[in-house]
Amino acid sequence: MGALDELTRPAGDDDHVGGVPARLVASPASTEEAAAVVAASKGLAVVVRGGGTKIHWGVQPRALDLIIDTRRLAGMVEHAAGDLITVLKAGTSLGDLKLGDQQLAIDAPAGATVGGTVATGASGPRRLHYGTARDLLIGITVVRPDGKVAKSGGKVVKNVAGYDLGKIYTGSYGTLGLITECVFRLHPRPGASAYVRSTAPVQAVPAILAARVAPTAIEVDTATGELAVLLEGTPEGVRERSALVGKLLAGEVSEKAPRWWARYPWAGDEIGMKLSVPLSKVPALISSGSAVRGSAATGVLYAAARDITEVERLRAHCVRSGGHAVVLTAPSSIRDILDMWGPVPGLALMRQIKDRFDPEHRFAPGRFVGGI
Amino acid sequence: MADIDALAQRLRAELGAEQVVTDRQELRTYECDGLAHYKVIPALVVLPHTATQVATVVRACSEAGVPFVARGSGTGLSGGALPHAEGVLIVTAQMRRIVEIAAADERAVVEPGVINLQVTKAATPYGYYYAPDPSSQQICSIGGNVAENSGGAHCLKYGFTTNHVTGLQIVTPSGDLVRLGGRALDPPGYDLIGAFVGSEGTLGIATEVTVRLTRLPESVRTLLAAFPSIDQAGAATSAIIAAGVVPAAIEMMDALAIEAAEAAVACDYPPGAAAVLIVELDGPTAEVEAQFDQVTALCRDSGAFEIRIAADDAERALFWKGRKSAFAAVGRISPDYIVQDGVIPRTALPEVLRRITEVASDHGVRVANVFHAGDGNLHPLVLFDARVPGEAERAETVSGAIIDLCIEYGGSITGEHGVGMDKAKYMPRMFTDDDLDTMQLVRCAFDPASLSNPGKVFPTPRLCGERPGGKIAERFPGVEVY
Numbered sequence: 114m115g116a117l118d119e120l121t122r123p124a125g126d127d128d129h130v131g132g133v134p135a136r137l138v139a140s141p142a143s144t145e146e147a148a149a150v151v152a153a154s155k156g157l158a159v160v161v162r163g164g165g166t167k168i169h170w171g172v173q174p175r176a177l178d179l180i181i182d183t184r185r186l187a188g189m190v191e192h193a194a195g196d197l198i199t200v201l202k203a204g205t206s207l208g209d210l211k212l213g214d215q216q217l218a219i220d221a222p223a224g225a226t227v228g229g230t231v232a233t234g235a236s237g238p239r240r241l242h243y244g245t246a247r248d249l250l251i252g253i254t255v256v257r258p259d260g261k262v263a264k265s266g267g268k269v270v271k272n273v274a275g276y277d278l279g280k281i282y283t284g285s286y287g288t289l290g291l292i293t294e295c296v297f298r299l300h301p302r303p304g305a306s307a308y309v310r311s312t313a314p315v316q317a318v319p320a321i322l323a324a325r326v327a328p329t330a331i332e333v334d335t336a337t338g339e340l341a342v343l344l345e346g347t348p349e350g351v352r353e354r355s356a357l358v359g360k361l362l363a364g365e366v367s368e369k370a371p372r373w374w375a376r377y378p379w380a381g382d383e384i385g386m387k388l389s390v391p392l393s394k395v396p397a398l399i400s401s402g403s404a405v406r407g408s409a410a411t412g413v414l415y416a417a418a419r420d421i422t423e424v425e426r427l428r429a430h431c432v433r434s435g436g437h438a439v440v441l442t443a444p445s446s447i448r449d450i451l452d453m454w455g456p457v458p459g460l461a462l463m464r465q466i467k468d469r470f471d472p473e474h475r476f477a478p479g480r481f482v483g484g485i
Numbered sequence: 486m487a488d489i490d491a492l493a494q495r496l497r498a499e500l501g502a503e504q505v506v507t508d509r510q511e512l513r514t515y516e517c518d519g520l521a522h523y524k525v526i527p528a529l530v531v532l533p534h535t536a537t538q539v540a541t542v543v544r545a546c547s548e549a550g551v552p553f554v555a556r557g558s559g560t561g562l563s564g565g566a567l568p569h570a571e572g573v574l575i576v577t578a579q580m581r582r583i584v585e586i587a588a589a590d591e592r593a594v595v596e597p598g599v600i601n602l603q604v605t606k607a608a609t610p611y612g613y614y615y616a617p618d619p620s621s622q623q624i625c626s627i628g629g630n631v632a633e634n635s636g637g638a639h640c641l642k643y644g645f646t647t648n649h650v651t652g653l654q655i656v657t658p659s660g661d662l663v664r665l666g667g668r669a670l671d672p673p674g675y676d677l678i679g680a681f682v683g684s685e686g687t688l689g690i691a692t693e694v695t696v697r698l699t700r701l702p703e704s705v706r707t708l709l710a711a712f713p714s715i716d717q718a719g720a721a722t723s724a725i726i727a728a729g730v731v732p733a734a735i736e737m738m739d740a741l742a743i744e745a746a747e748a749a750v751a752c753d754y755p756p757g758a759a760a761v762l763i764v765e766l767d768g769p770t771a772e773v774e775a776q777f778d779q780v781t782a783l784c785r786d787s788g789a790f791e792i793r794i795a796a797d798d799a800e801r802a803l804f805w806k807g808r809k810s811a812f813a814a815v816g817r818i819s820p821d822y823i824v825q826d827g828v829i830p831r832t833a834l835p836e837v838l839r840r841i842t843e844v845a846s847d848h849g850v851r852v853a854n855v856f857h858a859g860d861g862n863l864h865p866l867v868l869f870d871a872r873v874p875g876e877a878e879r880a881e882t883v884s885g886a887i888i889d890l891c892i893e894y895g896g897s898i899t900g901e902h903g904v905g906m907d908k909a910k911y912m913p914r915m916f917t918d919d920d921l922d923t924m925q926l927v928r929c930a931f932d933p934a935s936l937s938n939p940g941k942v943f944p945t946p947r948l949c950g951e952r953p954g955g956k957i958a959e960r961f962p963g964v965e966v967y
Contacts (some may be wrong), residue, residue, distance in 0.1 A: 195723055195832035196861070214729060234671065245671075247679060248648050255923075263923035264916065269828045271860045272897035273634045273683050274904055274915055275942065276924040277647070280679025284671075301729030319589070323612065325703035327768050350772035391668035393589035413670050436669035457674045459665045462657065465930035466675055482674040 116153040120146070121179065128180050130160045131173030132445040135180040142185040144254055144262055144293040151291060152260030154179050158475050159258075161287040163204055163226030167233050170441045171286050172453050175479030181291055183228050190294065191268075197299045198251065198268055203228030203292045215299040218243035220375045228292045234284025237375045238330035238343065241410050243300060246283055252296030253279040255289070258471040262293075270298045281466065287477040288485055289470045303329075303345035307355040310371055311364025313340045315399045318392075318409050320361055326354040331410040334373045335399060340364075340409065341371050378406040379417035384424060384443045384451075386416045390436035401430050412436065421451060428455050457482040488549050489528045492573065496531055499541050504579075506530035515574050518559045518566040519621075523906055527554070527568030534579050536654055536662060536692035543690065544660025546573055552936045555690045557598060557626030561633060562824055563905025565685045565941055572939075575690060577628045583607050584693065590668045591698045592651065597628025597691050601635075604696065613698035616643040619901070620809050631691045634683030636901035638734045638808070639765075641859035643699065645901070647682040652695030655681060658688070658932035668695060680927055685903050686938035688931040702767035705733070706777045707801045710789040711758035715739055715854075718760035719835040721787035722858045725764065726831065728783060730776050735859035736763040736808050739838075742815070742853040742866065743807070749814030752807030755791040762789075762858065763804050811855040812866065819851070819868035821877070823884045826902035827891035831861040837890050841865060844886045848879045852887075862900035863891070889914075904942045912944050925949075 121137040128135045139154075141147035151159070157178035162168050164184070183204035190200035192212060199217065201210075207221040207230060220237020221230050229235075231253075236245040243249065252266030255278070265278035282292055306329075311317075315333050321342060330343040340362060344354045355366045379385040388405065390398050390412045398414065399405060403423060407414030418424045424440060431438040432455070440453040457463070460483045467474065467485045479485075497505045506512060507529060516524045528551075533539045546553045552572035559566055568574045580596035583603065587594065588611035593604050601622040604615040618637035619625055625635070631653070636645045643649075652666040665681070666672045681688050712718040715737075722735055738746065740759050746752050754761050764780055766773045784792055795801035807814075815822045829837050838854065845852040845867075853866040865887050869880035888898050888911055898904070898911045912921060921943060929949035931937070 193830060193832065195727065196830040197726065198830075234676075236671075244644070244648060247676060248644060257923060261919045261923070263920045265920060265924065267895070267897055267915070269830060269861055269896050269900075271636060271640065271645070271828050271857070271862045271900040273636075273645075273901055274897050274899050274908075275912060275921070276927050277634075277679060277683055278923060278927070280647070280676045281927065283679070284676055301731065304729070322591075322700060325700055325769060327702075327772070346769070346772045347775045349775055350769060353771040354769055387671070389669040389671050391587075391590040391592070393587070411670055431669075434669075435667055437673055439673050454673050458672070459663055459674060459677050461661075462663065462677055462931065463675045466680075466927065469926040469930045 116149070120150045120153060124180065130177055130180070131169050131448065133173050133177045135160070135177045137179045138182055139179060140182045140185045144256065147181065147186060147291055147293050148256045148260050148262050150181060151256045151258065156475070158478050160477050161228070161232070161291050163229030164206060164224040166222045166225045167229055167235060170233055171480040173445070173448055174477060183226060186293060198270070198296060199299055200268065200294060200296050201227045202294055212299060214302050216302045217249065217297050218300050219246055219249065227295050231283050231292055231295055232285060232287050236413065238332050238408055240413065241331060241408055242327070242329040247280055249297045250279045250283060250295055251298050253282055253292060254294035255282060256291040256293055258290050258473070258476050266296065268296055286481045288467060288481045290476055305348040305351040306343065306345040307351050308367045308370050309342040309344070309355050309358045309362060309364045310367050311340050311362035312338050313362040313364060315340060315396050315409050317362055318395065321358060322410060324357060324361060326358055328358070328410070330408065332374060332407065333399060333409040334371070334406040336378065336404050336406070337371070337373060339371055341374065373406060377415050378404060382444045384418040385441045386418050386424065386427060386438055387441050388414045388416055388427060388431050388436065388438045390431050390434045394434035394436065397434065398430060403427055421447060424451065432456065454482045488551055489571070492545055492549050492551055493529055495545055496542060500531065500533065500538055504532045504534070506532070515556065515568060515576070518556065518561045518564060520562050520564045520907055523564045523567050525568045525570050527574035528571050529573045530576060531573055532576050532579050536656065539575060539690055539692050540656045540660050540662045542573065542575055543656045543658065546936060547659045547934065550934065550936070552939050554938050555628070555632065555686045557629035558600070558624050560621045560625045561629060561903065561905065562826065563899065563903040563907045565633060565903050565905035567906045569939065577626065577690070580692070586611060587668065588613060588698065592668045592695050593698055594693065594695050595627050596693060597626060597631070599627050601625050601627060601630060608698045609701070612701055614701055615649070615696055616699045617646050617649055620812065627694050627696070628691050631682050631694055632684070632686045633901070633903045638736055638857060641735065641857065642731050642733045647679060649697045650678055650682050650694060651697060653678055653681060653691050654693035655689045655691050658934065658937040662692070666695065685905060685942050687928060687942055689937055704770040704773040705765065705767045705801070706773050707763065707765045707795040707804055708781060708784070709754065709793045709804045710762045710764065710784040711755035711791040712760045712762070712789050715760045715838050716835045717788035718762050719838070719858070721762060721784045721789065722834065723832060724783040724787055725780055728779060730780060732764050732780070732859060733767040734763065734765040737761070737856050737858040738808060738811060739854040741851060742811050742855045745814040745818045745853055746807035746811050748817040750806050750810045752803060754807055763808055808855070815853055815866045815868065819870065821869050821871045823867040823880055825863065825865045825867060825884050825887050826899050827863050827888050827896060828900040829861045829863065829891050829894045829896035831859070833894045834858065834861060837894055840890055841887055845883055848883050850879050850883045852883065861896065906941055909942060909944045912942070
């Protein structure tokens with residue numbers, strides 16, 4: 114444990130995950146240091162933490178000794194503007210990125226890091242147009258639970274050499290090891306953008322899609338009864354397209370997003386859910402009686418459930434519609450009696466993957482699907 | 486071959502004799518895929534009609550310890566569907582039902598043998614299409630596209646197969662039918678679809694695929710620009726990207742590739758061009774018109790001596806005809822050729838092309854260049870005449886040197902054709918042992934016995950070892966750990 118003492122500090126009051134306190138915290142500043150920490154932490158239960166904006170997402174860990182904090186593992190390694198790519202260390206805050214007239218098109222709350230966003234597979238309104246972290250990530254460096262450093266992908270967008278480990282790590286909730294570096298494809302920052310805000314029903318979405326205006330986002334919020342559309346492009350193009358959508362929805366063109374845009378609809382200590390249904394089932398979900406908010410044209414929405422009964426009702430609704438519903442976060446008081454992940458097809462294969470990568474089950478133990 | 490005889494007998498009984506091929510002459514017709522210089526006659530060929538039949542075959546193979554290889558249309562260019570001499574070739578070409586065009590969900594559900602272009606044809610009446618468009622889209626199958634994570638000319642803007650598959654039914658290497666994802670996005674758990682797409686048949690066989698359908702764009706504009714030098718065409722490409730335009734496609738051909746295309750399909754490209762660019766923009770009319778003028782100006786500023794703008798679909802098709810036929814067209818100017826597939830950072834394009842020219846002339850070999858310039862995906866065609874002693878070897882050397890260049894410039898050994906049989910030897914040049922071992926962990930999770938397309942992708946077979954266990958129960962006594 115000598116080496117580990119030098120690489121860690123004792124945990125403080127805030128160093129807990131879902132109410133489970135840690136003993137130690139390590140803050141490596143490089144992939145090499147991170148690998149040394151992981152190698153020295155044999156036998157310990159580990160949770161990786163970035164900005165902490167989503168650290169309580171997922172089931173509370175079954176055990177917790179060590180938090181690996183990635184915030185010193187931060188910074189832009191490379192921005193090759195001509196190649197439309199950037200290489201970022203995992204602890205880099207997405208909000209702090211300086212990419213000139215380019216952008217990494219991922220929506221994330223203030224303070225969220227690259228690693229945390231990838232590890233949770235979090236997404237926001239603009240996924241309709243740009244896809245999610247899984248689509249934008251083209252290369253990844255990880256430290257495996259045995260301390261070995263591995264890479265896959267690379268720095269070119271088009272690349273089919275070997276397995277795409279980035280996909281497996283995206284949304285893996287820290288159960289397969291520590292992500293230390295990510296390579297992303299970038300997009301040009303649009304010259305103009307506009308929101309169309311309306312109170313049109315969600316049934317209007319197919320008409321927006323049929324108008325072929327290539328919206329960047331279409332968001333619905335049942336609490337305010339709003340349906341809002343983001344359009345991006347050239348100034349003249351955006352003017353024309355937003356006017357068209359404005360007419361379709363009898364809405365107003367605005368430079369500003371609605372207040373609820375890209376925010377999860379729950380407060381700190383509420384039950385936060387992510388719902389996903391096929392596109393044609395979105396209207397039924399919207400009118401199912403729960404307050405939901407999210408991407409009406411991809412079928413990925415969010416809800417603050419009042420209680421376990423509402424969780425179960427929403428889950429049953431989504432599963433019956435050919436989708437799924439997971440609880441991202443919940444008050445500690447009910448976590449023990451809540452099935453956060455719901456049914457998971459393919460679980461047997463997922464367990465095999467976990468067993469291969471982390472045979473001792475010491476990374477984020479119990480946080481993920483099926484107790485992984 | 487006792488195993489195989491017993492297996493053939495079992496499969497004849499379970500599937501029907503007409504779906505099991507054992508005749509040596511008939512087996513020979515499956516000896517290679519699109520990369521025809523690798524040839525292996527499979528021990529057995531099976532032609533399943535349903536997912537259940539695929540599962541039956543794989544389970545039988547698994548129980549007998551016999552390796553199996555999946556094959557769709559057999560158009561792959563890396564030997565990914567090259568049969569195993571002691572194994573079963575499972576051909577999915579009979580499974581070509583479009584199960585559903587679910588336009589209201591923006592999805593199509595298809596069997597693996599369905600031809601890529603058929604999906605688009607079936608979706609077009611609803612105002613949709615299937616975006617990934619490999620050059621072979623008239624003959625290649627969706628199952629093969631899933632295995633290879635196929636791209637195409639338009640993936641610069643729209644991404645690859647992996648960005649368009651939302652659901653899979655697979656047969657695992659032990660013969661289990663498993664559904665992953667579906668029409669809804671972001672299924673909970675590890676992204677097994679992301680792992681499976683592009684795994685080149687080493688993680689099992691896809692028996693049903695749910696793909697995204699993409700709205701047909703309101704407007705498509707295409708131009709053909711002729712340049713006096715490759716550098717200027719490269720500069721135009723960089724200028725377009727730097728201007729913040731994301732074209733649907735930017736394709737480049739050099740003089741030799743143009744010569745071949747002219748000989749084959751008389752595409753009537755501007756005479757005297759050292760390089761042509763095909764640039765296509767699509768999207769809302771209001772956006773496309775503004776950006777198209779900008780792109781035209783950037784091509785002119787970079788030195789284009791002639792710019793043609795497609796007036797209608799027929800002219801656009803003619804522009805593309807030259808490009809899409811380029812591989813086959815090279816047959817008109819050379820008896821034999823190697824199609825290479827490598828990737829470099831787009832900005833390195835002019836420099837790498839100069840070095841390719843140097844290497845080629847050092848070895849007295851001609852190289853025709855066709856590529857997806859927008860994303861740095863090179864397809865050099867290395868020409869040779871196998872009847873002339875030494876030429877094939879020299880061509881092989883130049884082809885290898887091109888891959889070396891891709892690695893040297895921080896690119897990839899393959900952008901869309903896959904590693905397969907052909908490039909497994911290059912994997913250690915791009916990845917460390919630890920990288921490859923980590924990929925192998927995924928392989929072992931799906932296929933601990935290494936029966937699914939063995940010998941492909943990875944340079945040396947690694948054993949999966951014992952499945953770990955035991956320790957977990959000690960660590961958390963009394964707790965249900967799964």
